[in-house]
Amino acid sequence: xxxxxxxxxxxxxxxTVAVDDVTLHVPHGCFTTVLGPSGxxxxxxxxxxxxxxxxxxxxxxxxxxxVAGDGVRPMPPQTRRVGYVPQEGALFPHLDVAANIAFGLxxxxxxxxxxxxxxxxxxxxxxxxxxxxxxxxxxxxxxxALARSLAPQPALVLLxxxxxxxDASLRGSTSRAVRRALxxxxxTAVLVTHDQNExxxxxxxxxxxxxxxxxxxxxxxxxxxxxxxxxxxxxxxxAVVLPGTASGAHARCALGEVVxxxxxxxxxxxxxxxxxxxxxxxxxxGVRGTVDEVSYYGHDCAVQVRLDDGxxxxxxxxxxxxxxxxxxxxxxxxxxxxxxxxxxx
Amino acid sequence: MxxxxxxxxxxxxxxxxxxxxxxxxxxxxxxxxxxxELLRNTITLAAACMxxxxxxxxxxxxxxxxxxxxxRRVWHGLLVAPLAVPAFVNGYAWVSLDRSVHGFAGAFxxxxxxxxxxxxxxxxxxxxxxxxxxxxxAWSLGHxxxxxFRTVVLPQLRPALLGGALLVGLxxxxxxxxxxxxxxxxxxxxxxxxxxxxxNGAAATAMAGVLVLLCLVLLLADLRLRGDRRYARVxxxxxRSVVPVPLGPWRLPVLATVGAxxxxxxxxxxxxxxxxxxxxxxTQFPLAELTEALVATVALALAxxxxxxxxxxxxxWLAVRHRGRLSTLIERSTYVANALPGIVVGxxxxxxxxxxxxxVYQTATLLVAAYAILFxxxxxxxxxxxxxxxxxxxxxxxxxxxLGPIATARRVTLPLxxxxxxxxxxxxxxxxxxxxxxxxxLSPIGTRTLATEFWSASSELRYGAAAPYALLLVLVxxxxxxxxxxxxxxxxQAEDGVVPGGPA
Numbered sequence: 001x002x003x004x005x006x007x008x009x010x011x012x013x014x015x016t017v018a019v020d021d022v023t024l025h026v027p028h029g030c031f032t033t034v035l036g037p038s039g040x041x042x043x044x045x046x047x048x049x050x051x052x053x054x055x056x057x058x059x060x061x062x063x064x065x066x067v068a069g070d071g072v073r074p075m076p077p078q079t080r081r082v083g084y085v086p087q088e089g090a091l092f093p094h095l096d097v098a099a100n101i102a103f104g105l106x107x108x109x110x111x112x113x114x115x116x117x118x119x120x121x122x123x124x125x126x127x128x129x130x131x132x133x134x135x136x137x138x139x140x141x142x143x144x145a146l147a148r149s150l151a152p153q154p155a156l157v158l159l160x161x162x163x164x165x166x167d168a169s170l171r172g173s174t175s176r177a178v179r180r181a182l183x184x185x186x187x188t189a190v191l192v193t194h195d196q197n198e199x200x201x202x203x204x205x206x207x208x209x210x211x212x213x214x215x216x217x218x219x220x221x222x223x224x225x226x227x228x229x230x231x232x233x234x235x236x237x238x239a240v241v242l243p244g245t246a247s248g249a250h251a252r253c254a255l256g257e258v259v260x261x262x263x264x265x266x267x268x269x270x271x272x273x274x275x276x277x278x279x280x281x282x283x284x285x286g287v288r289g290t291v292d293e294v295s296y297y298g299h300d301c302a303v304q305v306r307l308d309d310g311x312x313x314x315x316x317x318x319x320x321x322x323x324x325x326x327x328x329x330x331x332x333x334x335x336x337x338x339x340x341x342x343x344x345x
Numbered sequence: 346m347x348x349x350x351x352x353x354x355x356x357x358x359x360x361x362x363x364x365x366x367x368x369x370x371x372x373x374x375x376x377x378x379x380x381x382e383l384l385r386n387t388i389t390l391a392a393a394c395m396x397x398x399x400x401x402x403x404x405x406x407x408x409x410x411x412x413x414x415x416x417r418r419v420w421h422g423l424l425v426a427p428l429a430v431p432a433f434v435n436g437y438a439w440v441s442l443d444r445s446v447h448g449f450a451g452a453f454x455x456x457x458x459x460x461x462x463x464x465x466x467x468x469x470x471x472x473x474x475x476x477x478x479x480x481x482x483a484w485s486l487g488h489x490x491x492x493x494f495r496t497v498v499l500p501q502l503r504p505a506l507l508g509g510a511l512l513v514g515l516x517x518x519x520x521x522x523x524x525x526x527x528x529x530x531x532x533x534x535x536x537x538x539x540x541x542x543x544x545n546g547a548a549a550t551a552m553a554g555v556l557v558l559l560c561l562v563l564l565l566a567d568l569r570l571r572g573d574r575r576y577a578r579v580x581x582x583x584x585r586s587v588v589p590v591p592l593g594p595w596r597l598p599v600l601a602t603v604g605a606x607x608x609x610x611x612x613x614x615x616x617x618x619x620x621x622x623x624x625x626x627x628t629q630f631p632l633a634e635l636t637e638a639l640v641a642t643v644a645l646a647l648a649x650x651x652x653x654x655x656x657x658x659x660x661x662w663l664a665v666r667h668r669g670r671l672s673t674l675i676e677r678s679t680y681v682a683n684a685l686p687g688i689v690v691g692x693x694x695x696x697x698x699x700x701x702x703x704x705v706y707q708t709a710t711l712l713v714a715a716y717a718i719l720f721x722x723x724x725x726x727x728x729x730x731x732x733x734x735x736x737x738x739x740x741x742x743x744x745x746x747x748l749g750p751i752a753t754a755r756r757v758t759l760p761l762x763x764x765x766x767x768x769x770x771x772x773x774x775x776x777x778x779x780x781x782x783x784x785x786x787l788s789p790i791g792t793r794t795l796a797t798e799f800w801s802a803s804s805e806l807r808y809g810a811a812a813p814y815a816l817l818l819v820l821v822x823x824x825x826x827x828x829x830x831x832x833x834x835x836x837x838q839a840e841d842g843v844v845p846g847g848p849a
Contacts, residue, residue: 052741077744084745090738094760103756104746145742152746 002063002155003028004049004188009058009069011044018044020212021058026156026190026205028063031182032217033191035199036209037235042192045209046158049190050084051077062155083149083157083187088165089141091133097144098129104152118147121181138166139174146178156188163198175202196236200224208232225273226261226338233271233338238302240272240313246339254311256287258337268339274316276335279303281323286332289313291323305331353678355685355718358693359557362550374551379535384555387531390452391517391559395510397457401606402464403506407494408603410472413589415596420603421469425462427610429826431779432459433522434799434815438614440526441621441808452529458610459523460516464509471505472498490590504570511567518560519686521782526803532556533688533782540692540786550696553689560685618819621812634798635813642778642794642821645709649716650774654766656717657724664725665732679721690715691786712787716777723776724769731765732758768828775825779818795821 004026011019018041026032034042047053049060051067051074059069062081068074077084091100101115116126122143133141142162149157162178163171179202182189193199199206200220207217208227216228227233230241244253246264251257253270255277280286289307301322303315313331323329363371374380405424409417427435432455439446439455446455475498483493521533532552539549592599660679663672694715698706705711735758743753781796788797799814 050741050745052744076749077741078747078749080745081747082745084742086738086742090736090742092739092742092757092761093734103743104748148742149745154745158745 002065002188003030004156004190005061006045006049007059007061007069009045009048009055009060011041011048011053011055017041017212019048019055022209022212022214023058024207024214024217026188028188029186030204031179031189031191031202032205032207033193033199033203034207034209035193035196035236038194040209041212042194042209043160046160046190046192049156050082050158051075051080081152081155083146083152083154085142085145085149085157085159085162087161088138089133089145089162091136091141091144091148093133095133096129097131097133097136100133100144101129101147101151103148114151118151121150121184122147123177123181137170139170142166142174143177143181146181150181150185150187154187156190157182159189159191161193162191164193164195171198178202200236208235210235225336227271230269230271230340238274238314238316240274240277242270242272242311242313243342244268244270244339251337251339254287254307254309255313255331255333258333259335261336261338264339264341267342269342271338271340272333274302274314276333276337277313277315278332278334279305279315279317279323280330280332281321281327284330286330288328288330291325291327291329293325294322296322303329305329307331354697355690355693356557358697359550359554359689363554371551371554374548375555380552380555383530383532383535383552386449386529387518387556387559390449390456390529390531391514393453394456394460394517395514397453398461398464398513399506399510401457401461402509403468403499403502405461405603405606406465406468406472408599410469411494411590412592412599413596414592414599414603420607423607423611424465424603425826426607427459428462428466429822430459430611430614430819431522431781431822432456432516432520433526433781434618434818435459435614436523436526437799437803437808437811437815438617441803441811442613442617447528449529452524452527455523455527456517456520458606460513461610463512463516464506467505467509468502471502475501507570508567511563511570514563515560515567518556518563519688519782521686521688522800532559533686536688536692537782537785540688549692553692556686557689618812618815621808622816624809624812631810631813634793635817638793638795638798638814639817641792642796645712645716645784645788645792645794646774646777648709649713649720649777650770652713653717653720653724653773654728654770656721657728657769658766660721660725661729661732665729666737676725679725685719687715687719687780687782688786690718691783694718694783694787707789709789709792712784712789715783715787716773716780719780719783720773720776723772727769727772728762728765731762731768734765735761772825772828775821778821 004024006022006024009019009022010017020041022041022045024032034045036042044053048055048068054074055069057069059072060067066072067080092103095103097119098115101118102112105112105114115129119126119128124140124143124147128136128140128144133144136144145162146157146159159178163175166174175198191199191202200223203220205217206220206223208215208223210231216223216232218226223232224236227236230239233239233241242253242255244251244258244267246260246266246268248263248265249260251260251264251268251270255272258270258272278286287307289305291303292306292312293304295302295304296319298319300316301319303317303323305313305315307313315331408414409421409424414420430438435458436455439451445451479497479501480493483497484490488496518531519533520531521537524531525534525537532555536549536552536556539552660676664676694711695706698711705714739757739761740753743757748756779796781800784794784796785800788794795814795817799811799818802808802811802814
């Protein structure tokens with residue numbers, strides 16, 4: 001196991017820059033997700049680390065060993081010791097589960113304890129070893145694919161949208177099992193995804209990519225509550241962006257006075273998460289508005305409110321008690337609010 | 346690359362000839378009353394058969410797939426069965442039963458009965474793959490079953506239907522045995538006669554040029570059709586079956602009609618064959634000669650299958666793994682052979698070998714080369730389907746697990762494509778066993794195969810002596826037909842022009 005250090009890596013396909021000067025450090029044993037919309041270059045970044053592609057500039061190092069860049073001839077993938085889990089698992093269809101897991105091990109490892117150990121690690125029963133890939137569900141295939149990649153004790157594991165082909169309920173349970181297996185084996189791992197919930201709920205760190213560039217790399221809660229710019233804010237979750245006037249630790253906006261994460265002065269854009277907008281059903285405190293629309297999800301609901309001055313605001317509240325369209329409600333903001341300099345006109 | 350060059354030899358031969366001889370003399374050769382008559386014969390027969398097989402193929406496919414016709418599975422098997430009878434055997438069966446079956450009417454009837462499965466099979470495959478939701482939506486919008494078929498189903502069947510009909514056309518242009526037995530002269534039979542009497546006369550080559558031109562027209566039509574396939578069902582999952590149309594009072598007449606088609610297409614050849622088998626064996630049963638022919642056929646077919654499959658591997662590898670203009674061109678160039686009649690390939694190889702490498706003339710090597718050119722498309726289609734089952738991501742995973750390129754090929758790619766290599770070789774093997782035209786032209790003196798023995802007996806009107814060979818030819822064709830009937834994979838191949846019995 002080792003850390004991963006990507007320094008100033010760039011990769012072009014013809015005229016388009018797929019990965020643009022990306023610098024990222026994944027400490028030993030850390031689980032980082034790379035989050036971005038499709039086409040942002042995140043899979044290219046993963047393939048650069050795996051060695052299927054070579055960077056044009058910049059360098060990639062596992063621990064202290066440079067594997068690509070810095071004038072070093074790129075190390076071929078088969079000597080890098082990376083575990084690779086592609087979309088849909090890509091189990092070898094002609095081999096059974098045990099042979100798949102033992103594929104990267106030496107000869108005679110098929111019946112060894114290592115296979116049993118790996119099955120146990122990914123929480124699959126031991127009698128699965130003789131099953132064929134087409135006898136497994138999608139989630140089970142992904143677990144076997146992870147076991148196969150972990151069996152030769154790789155330096156790090158790369159997962160390329162491993163859960164995107166699973167249905168919603170399977171996705172949750174499979175991803176949690178994968179996370180536990182990676183934690184138990186103390187493996188450095190990078191997972192690429194376009195799914196915000198997956199990225200936030202699984203990882204120690206989230207690296208957000210946009211158009212080939214790495215725009216923010218931080219803990220999930222920092223990325224969610226304190227995104228580096230309004231675009232990241234909108235990509236990571238729903239956001240209410242309001243113009244406001246800041247003076248020191250406070251700012252005024254259509255939702256009244258809010259407390260800022262960092263002191264600011266003058267005209268600012270304020271990013272407020274819908275969960276921070278509290279809908280008061282019983283008191284008259286806060287800014288008055290009328291409910292336009294209610295989307296009820298069971299565990300919670302999204303309430304679209306039009307303030308008396310016409311500003312639309314989205315609130316997310318518990319589904320236990322909620323208003324109906326046409327109701328008059330009062331809104332106020334809880335928690336800290338991130339302020340941005342408005343984009344130059 | 347070398348494979349593509351080999352595949353293009355026949356085309357190059359015809360093209361070179363046309364250039365060398367010059368336009369004036371060529372025109373004199375082509376613009377003769379005899380050629381005009383052949384052209385009219387060939388085109389009218391091709392057009393009539395394509396239309397008849399299209400109607401028969403779609404009609405039968407609809408009855409079997411979309412109505413409550415009793416015993417639909419059995420009928421399906423019987424309706425595909427004519428594929429197992431090479432057209433020249435079918436022609437022999439009819440003409441030996443009733444000498445009045447000949448000329449245009451005879452040729453039209455026999456060839457249609459032999460080739461309608463080429464339309465029927467892809468149309469059935471398409472009907473099975475069609476999303477029933479399409480038809481259900483049309484009904485819910487107030488269309489009747491008949492109107493739904495016309496406005497929704499038929500347009501979806503278009504690629505399968507046209508593809509099948511074009512295939513019938515190509516087979517017909519290449520057909521030699523059946524038409525020769527039925528005494529209906531077309532280009533192919535005339536070329537063979539010319540070749541036999543004057544040996545490589547300029548006239549034979551000029552006719553080959555016209556024939557190739559006709560074939561290329563059909564091939565281009567086929568390629569255009571394929572380029573525009575946006576009909577396939579999107580999304581996977583088990584397709585539900587559609588509620589069948591009740592036939593009601595039409596049940597018996599329809600059943601009788603389907604029965605009549607099967608009777609004519611399968612029953613008549615079977616009866617004729619059995620009859621001559623009885624007659625033939627009562628006089629003599631040439632076991633030694635039969636065995637000799639069988640051994641020679643198997644040896645040639647085995648060699649041809651191995652060579653053809655090996656030649657297909659690099660073509661497929663380039664086409665699947667290194668997509669590009671050049672690799673597509675190479676793959677396509679092998680498809681041209683799909684449209685080349687065995688007669689042209691035979692003629693071209695005779696001339697090319699005499700001019701360039703006289704040592705191979707009259708050897709098995711040349712014959713195997715002809716087989717490779719003729720049947721490369723089948724091997725390519727099958728092997729290609731196999732390699733597409735081995736996606737590059739598996740190679741990536743193997744590399745990440747520490748395997749170099751050679752170990753990856755040995756442990757991942759080869760095991761995955763092995764079944765398709767086997768299937769491809771088997772298809773080629775069976776096709777070669779029943780190939781007639783090129784075998785007649787190129788087989789070394791003294792080599793007797795099932796096809797050549799059958800031919801010499803039946804063209805000398807020794808119908809009884811021909812019967813055991815005909816039976817063996819049919820038996821050899823059965824496995825390929827069965828392979829083809831297992832719809833999913835192989836039926837899709839039928840759309841791609843892989844059909845046993847092939848141009849004969």
